Amino acid sequence: MGPSGSGKSTLLHCAAGLDRPTSGQVLLSGTSLPGMSENRLTRLRRERVGFVFQAYNLLSALTVQDNIAMPLRLSGTALDPAWAEEVVRRVGMADRLHHRPAELSGGQQQRVAIARALITRPDLVMADEPTGALDTRSGEQVLSLLRDTVAALGQAVLMVTHDPVAATYAQRVLFLADGRLVDALEKPSPAAVAERMSRLGE
Known part of the structure; x- marks a missing residue:
């Protein structure tokens, strides 16, 4: 979390290897990216x-099933039917596969989109x-789903959000200001997150 221009997107891009850092290290499960x-x-x-x-970035001409399988198709990896069934069941889309x-x-x-992100069993989402x-209800369902993937599958998730309530679904909130990590909260409450965000400009 952090105000606009604090470096959230840059951090995400560096962590994903989309941008190269000018200094420091980026390690993904022990692999150095730079x-x-x-x-x-x-x-x-x-x-x-x-x-x-x-933006969900789904391909409009493809079915739900084909959108989910797209990363495997691009990498030439075979679909594991048992894992695909598990992922689809977890996201609650088993009855929409052909839509x-x-x-x-x-x-x-x-x-x-979450199922598509999970289908390759990534180190990080x-x-x-x-x-x-x-809307609020759909947002809560998506956040609960992400939280459940962490708890049930051991999946690591790195999320950028402006929403203090969304941040409370995380185990840990990191605060950025002017490109620097300035604070962290463990198991945060909405009030604690909002209060810390209000002081980031100080």
């Missing part, structure tokens, strides 16, 4: 990082304002 070639970084992102965005995105609500589309385009 020295990698673009081809290796692309392969690493495809196989070891899942992405969930505010297209236009036939789904915003919350359902974001569930598909990066969620950039994943509830920004959703």
Whole structure:
């Protein structure tokens, strides 16, 4: 969390190998990213990082099933039917596999995007304002789903959000200001997050 211009997107881009840091290290499960070639970084992102965005970025011509399987198709990896069934069940989209995105609500589309992010069993899921385009109820469902993937699957999730309530779904909140890490809260409450955010400009 942090105000606009604090470095949240830059941090996310560096963590995903989309941007190269001018100094320091970026390690993903012990793998150093900055020295990698673009081809290796692309392969690493495809196989070891899942992405969930505010805009769902689903392919409108494809069914839910095909959207979820797209990362595997791009990497030439075979689909594990048991894992696919587990992922689809967890996101609650088993009865929508043959629908297209236009036939789904915003919350359902974001569930598909989460399933797509999980299908490769990534080391890390990066969620950039994943509830920004959703109403309160749908947003809570998506946050609960992300929280459940951490608890049930041991999945690591790094989320950027402006919403103090969304931040409380996290185990730990990191605060950025002017490109620097300035504070952290463990198991935060909405009030504690809001109060700390109000002082970031000090």
